[in-house]
Amino acid sequence: MKLISGLRTTAGVATLCATIAASGAVAQTPPQMEMTTDIPDGITTSDNIETQLGDLNFFDGVPDEETTEKVYNLYDFSMAYQAYLSGLKIASMDAMLRGIEAKAPANTHVAQFADLMDSTALFLTPNTTSVYQTASLRMTDEPWVIETPPNVLGFLNNAWFRYVMDFGNLGPDEGQGGKFLILPPGYDGDAPTDGYTDVVQTDTYAHWVLWRGYTDENGSPDAAVQQTQETFRMYPLSQADNPPEMTFVNVSGEEFNTIHLMDERMFEEIDNVIQAEPLMGEDPELLGYLAAAGIVKGQDFEPDERMQDILRRAASAGSVTVKTLISKPRDDLAYWYPGESYWQNAFPGNEFTFILDGVTRHDFRAAFHFYATGVTPAMAFKAVGKGSQYAFTYRDADGNALDGSKNYVLNVPANPPAEDFWSFTLYDNQTRSMLQTDKQFPALGSSDAGVVQNDDGSTDIYFGPEAPEGKESNWLQTVPGKGWNTILRLYGPLEPWFDQTWRPGEITLIE
Numbered sequence: 001m002k003l004i005s006g007l008r009t010t011a012g013v014a015t016l017c018a019t020i021a022a023s024g025a026v027a028q029t030p031p032q033m034e035m036t037t038d039i040p041d042g043i044t045t046s047d048n049i050e051t052q053l054g055d056l057n058f059f060d061g062v063p064d065e066e067t068t069e070k071v072y073n074l075y076d077f078s079m080a081y082q083a084y085l086s087g088l089k090i091a092s093m094d095a096m097l098r099g100i101e102a103k104a105p106a107n108t109h110v111a112q113f114a115d116l117m118d119s120t121a122l123f124l125t126p127n128t129t130s131v132y133q134t135a136s137l138r139m140t141d142e143p144w145v146i147e148t149p150p151n152v153l154g155f156l157n158n159a160w161f162r163y164v165m166d167f168g169n170l171g172p173d174e175g176q177g178g179k180f181l182i183l184p185p186g187y188d189g190d191a192p193t194d195g196y197t198d199v200v201q202t203d204t205y206a207h208w209v210l211w212r213g214y215t216d217e218n219g220s221p222d223a224a225v226q227q228t229q230e231t232f233r234m235y236p237l238s239q240a241d242n243p244p245e246m247t248f249v250n251v252s253g254e255e256f257n258t259i260h261l262m263d264e265r266m267f268e269e270i271d272n273v274i275q276a277e278p279l280m281g282e283d284p285e286l287l288g289y290l291a292a293a294g295i296v297k298g299q300d301f302e303p304d305e306r307m308q309d310i311l312r313r314a315a316s317a318g319s320v321t322v323k324t325l326i327s328k329p330r331d332d333l334a335y336w337y338p339g340e341s342y343w344q345n346a347f348p349g350n351e352f353t354f355i356l357d358g359v360t361r362h363d364f365r366a367a368f369h370f371y372a373t374g375v376t377p378a379m380a381f382k383a384v385g386k387g388s389q390y391a392f393t394y395r396d397a398d399g400n401a402l403d404g405s406k407n408y409v410l411n412v413p414a415n416p417p418a419e420d421f422w423s424f425t426l427y428d429n430q431t432r433s434m435l436q437t438d439k440q441f442p443a444l445g446s447s448d449a450g451v452v453q454n455d456d457g458s459t460d461i462y463f464g465p466e467a468p469e470g471k472e473s474n475w476l477q478t479v480p481g482k483g484w485n486t487i488l489r490l491y492g493p494l495e496p497w498f499d500q501t502w503r504p505g506e507i508t509l510i511e
Helices: 013-017 065-103 220-231 268-277 284-292 305-327 364-373
Strands: 046-051 056-061 109-112 131-138 143-149 152-159 161-167 179-183 197-201 208-215 233-236 247-250 388-393 406-414 419-429 443-444 457-463 475-477 484-493
Touching: 056 065, 065 109, 065 131, 065 208, 065 268, 065 284, 065 305, 065 364, 109 220, 131 220, 161 179, 161 197, 161 208, 208 220, 220 247, 268 284, 268 305, 305 364, 443 475
Parallel strands: 109 247, 179 197, 457 475
Antiparallel strands: 046 056, 109 131, 131 208, 143 179, 143 233, 152 161, 152 208, 388 484, 406 457, 419 443, 419 484
8 A cells, every 4th residue: 555645844843752740649549558659759640741752640550541542552552653764775775676677677687877977866975986786696405606706895775774795906806706605594505605796695685785886097987897798697506507698778867766755655665575575684673663564574554644744744853864874973973073163074983774782773774775875894994005985064164054056175285095086976965876967977076177275275166056267177056946965985095094194174164
């Protein structure tokens, strides 16, 4: 059953979760009995409770009908709200796979951005310089083999948007190209190991396979594209003696969407995955939130009118929550230079599981999956001269939201700690995809021809709706009436990034 379309914003949704403030007194005081003792303060609650839900009435702890309805509405809302925040990652992966499969069917096709990715494709925070190549793997009960190309950064994430494995330069093949055997959920059959770089057990049937190749010294992606076509294969183990050919589809410049819905229909996307996957790989706590919202494996998701309204309000509250969590985090761990700068770290605490000191940081996890894709330790740990590192911001030097109608400048100090190159890419705050401007590739970096350095070796980057006179080569266009955010990427990050002896300047408003 499809939920009613549309998003209804409910003012003051957060007040539903406010702490109950007790007042009033019981209507009748019980008599003193032989076994009556003094009851410690705080154990009992008043039978007449005034809350921000309205008046709640109990008879010695048992609610009347009107109070029962109000309390269950609160409970169901709170469960649906948590289901939204924690389940967003599941919807994101579902949308990613469906978007890819619209262009490159699962298991047999690879989508290649053979001419790089531009802002026509709706992807969460991609870049314009990597040679993105991706496939959807949907397994059955049989193991699958994946043969990977050399000199890439690649990984598998499962249907719960959890890390499965790396391949390429930061994987066990060490950039030489590998051959991996992927075992499906619960597999207990024979699993050959000879000839495989690694044998990996997974918890779901569906997987996102992504790898990023490199352009050559002339900025051409052709070699990376050709190398993938010559080497990449995915096939069931039973076909290992005669692997089928893959079909490669160039999707550069194509319009398609890999982003989940933000309104109450997101719960349907989550339900799609719950029905298709074994539950063994997901957190029972999250599955409990989903079950309370009506998403239960083996059961139709058919919320009644009351629950549809609750899901709409939970989605409204969840959507504004994740936007706040990503753009204005309150924990110092979310910042590279806390108290001094608004540059943020996508993996606070440098932990790709979002578990810090034994505690799941739901705020960090929800924010990340709203903003980005790709969960791998390779993006979080320190690897000098390898992979990439990221810093992003929604705000200028004064802490104000970046405004597409205004002009800004940012100084990149001399000697950026990037063995390969550095770049800035602009993103739309709503879609979290590349900002659609007059420029095909809304990015600028050290590998772009014509970028001018200052005499001291630093580089000034300008942002605004129109280029400052004489600064056209160092300018990124923004859109009046729209906000934006940007990611600084360092490819082959060096020690001064990690020890913070080098840091980027702030985005400063030009008055």
